[in-house]
Amino acid sequence: MEVINKKQTSQRRSLSSFIMHVHPTVVARDTLRFTLSFGLGGMASTLCLLLFMTGVLLLLVYEPTTLNAYSSVRTLVNDSGFGSWVRNVHYFSANILVFIAFLHFLRVYLTGATNTGRQLNWVIGIVLLMLIFLSNLTGYLLPWDQLAFWAITICTSMLSYVPLVGESLQMLLGGAEVGASTLSIFFVLHVVFLPVTLIILAVWHFWLVRKASGLVQVEEETSSPPIRVSTSPHLVVREAAVGLSLIAIILLFAAFVNAPLLDQANPGLSPNPAKAPWYFLGFQELLMHFYPTFAVCVIPMLLLFTLLALPLLYDCSLPAGRWIGVAKGRAITFSTAVCGLLLTSIVVFVDDLTLASDGGAITFDWFYRGLLPTALIVVVLFSVILLLRKMFSLSRVQSGLILFTFIITVMLGLTVIGIWFRGEGMQLVWPW
Amino acid sequence: MKSPDLSKEQPQLGRRLFLNRIWLLLASIVAIEFGWVGFKILKSKSNSRVSTELESIVVAGNISEFAPGSVTPFPQGQFYLACLDDGSFLALSRSCTHLHCSVPWDEGKKQFVCPCHGSAFDLNGDVLRPPAPRPLDLLHVRIENGVVKVDPGQVIKRDKFDPSQATRI
Numbered sequence A: 001m002e003v004i005n006k007k008q009t010s011q012r013r014s015l016s017s018f019i020m021h022v023h024p025t026v027v028a029r030d031t032l033r034f035t036l037s038f039g040l041g042g043m044a045s046t047l048c049l050l051l052f053m054t055g056v057l058l059l060l061v062y063e064p065t066t067l068n069a070y071s072s073v074r075t076l077v078n079d080s081g082f083g084s085w086v087r088n089v090h091y092f093s094a095n096i097l098v099f100i101a102f103l104h105f106l107r108v109y110l111t112g113a114t115n116t117g118r119q120l121n122w123v124i125g126i127v128l129l130m131l132i133f134l135s136n137l138t139g140y141l142l143p144w145d146q147l148a149f150w151a152i153t154i155c156t157s158m159l160s161y162v163p164l165v166g167e168s169l170q171m172l173l174g175g176a177e178v179g180a181s182t183l184s185i186f187f188v189l190h191v192v193f194l195p196v197t198l199i200i201l202a203v204w205h206f207w208l209v210r211k212a213s214g215l216v217q218v219e220e221e222t223s224s225p226p227i228r229v230s231t232s233p234h235l236v237v238r239e240a241a242v243g244l245s246l247i248a249i250i251l252l253f254a255a256f257v258n259a260p261l262l263d264q265a266n267p268g269l270s271p272n273p274a275k276a277p278w279y280f281l282g283f284q285e286l287l288m289h290f291y292p293t294f295a296v297c298v299i300p301m302l303l304l305f306t307l308l309a310l311p312l313l314y315d316c317s318l319p320a321g322r323w324i325g326v327a328k329g330r331a332i333t334f335s336t337a338v339c340g341l342l343l344t345s346i347v348v349f350v351d352d353l354t355l356a357s358d359g360g361a362i363t364f365d366w367f368y369r370g371l372l373p374t375a376l377i378v379v380v381l382f383s384v385i386l387l388l389r390k391m392f393s394l395s396r397v398q399s400g401l402i403l404f405t406f407i408i409t410v411m412l413g414l415t416v417i418g419i420w421f422r423g424e425g426m427q428l429v430w431p432w
Numbered sequence B: 001m002k003s004p005d006l007s008k009e010q011p012q013l014g015r016r017l018f019l020n021r022i023w024l025l026l027a028s029i030v031a032i033e034f035g036w037v038g039f040k041i042l043k044s045k046s047n048s049r050v051s052t053e054l055e056s057i058v059v060a061g062n063i064s065e066f067a068p069g070s071v072t073p074f075p076q077g078q079f080y081l082a083c084l085d086d087g088s089f090l091a092l093s094r095s096c097t098h099l100h101c102s103v104p105w106d107e108g109k110k111q112f113v114c115p116c117h118g119s120a121f122d123l124n125g126d127v128l129r130p131p132a133p134r135p136l137d138l139l140h141v142r143i144e145n146g147v148v149k150v151d152p153g154q155v156i157k158r159d160k161f162d163p164s165q166a167t168r169i
């Protein structure tokens, strides 16, 4: 009897320790504060779980052919049962995941969780963020409605502007003409390739957090070690509370609000305005101002490289465990953000005016609309930062913070303009 | 386990290193093969794709049906037939030269305005408003016995409108 009991408990323990293997056994009490992480990483993993489960259910109904894709989704939506609810949950989780993952990315940088021991995880985290964007992109192509069709058309055309490899990449994705092979390739990417890569990298991501002994914490001046508490129950109950409430909110929301589904794809008629989903509108805005090679390839690469390199090569991690813990950090962030937003809106507005003049003499070539403005922006940005450093004798960390905040607010500003300030024919309009 | 004799350990390490290298080599061969097979499959797929290009000639109609300065859409050939002010004809592909959205003709403004990133083109297909990098592509137009015929088979790219591009009687 006793032996059996022991066996059972040991089995149970093995199960729970398997579930818990991503956590260290003890965590510093200091890191349990909700306002340190806002539970964003946990929320993102909860959403992934929800997405996998609903995704498998949707797979049972969806048919990845150009003939049947739309009708299979349409039946799902019209069906009064749980079908449309499952689709809604999938749709809203995916959208919220983009938002939460982005906030998580901000949180990690701003609380300085990028110092030694966490650098590889910063890189993995950015790759995960890219994978989330790609999963969303390939996902909204699948229903084969108007949004899907024109988004695929634009994306595959965008590839042809990538230097050197663009043409062959486009061939692999089914050629310039959007059709059956394009859909099946995006389907495979969405249901196999991206989720598998995501899972592998996510597990690695968790394990590296554990290896760095949990969440980032303040480096104590005193030599006394931080107070530690056991993970179960202290951390686990907190995670469960956040995760379960998030699930509850989404399930409820999905019961009342329906995910959109436009008309069936019509190769002859682009919707007007043809807008990408909200998280790509900043990118779409870039396409309106820069020569395609630069909007598609050079500028995103520069951004990605800067964000990757900022905490790694340049050695400007913020102080660990506190939000923007560097001296004058908040003031710097705030003023940079205001400047960034103002500059973005002014530049977009002025550029739109010059484009609108019907002279017909505007040269939209790779030099005047690509290399020149890109180089100008980079040079001006770096000289301004250098100048500020000299004038206010800022530290490395502070100038890094300026660069980071500036990049983020410009991207946010472009996205906001794309969402609310673009109307028919993608003209600038007031949202009211 | 102590092994003070280094000379004895040397060949062991060498063998381990050698085997590890072999494993690494095998693994990379497998990865390369996998990538190559995937590439081939995708390639063969894109080659065997049924060409959706429209082979047949579209008979647009009699010259007299088109007023100078008018634009007539031909959805079956995916183009617009523009009758210029001097009565000559241009067949303009309807896909935007920026990222291939389908551009509608705005009769009021006398412009093609792209709904995706706001490019505008005039009657000749010339760019009025970027981001489109070049004018709308052309298709071959022939006029036989007063009937306008368009061949949607191949598109002609151009940098600028030139009156010689238009077909007249």
Ligand code: FES
Pocket: B096, B097, B098, B099, B100, B101, B114, B115, B116, B117, B118, B119, B131, B132
């Ligand atoms: S596709 Fe026409 S402007 Fe971009």
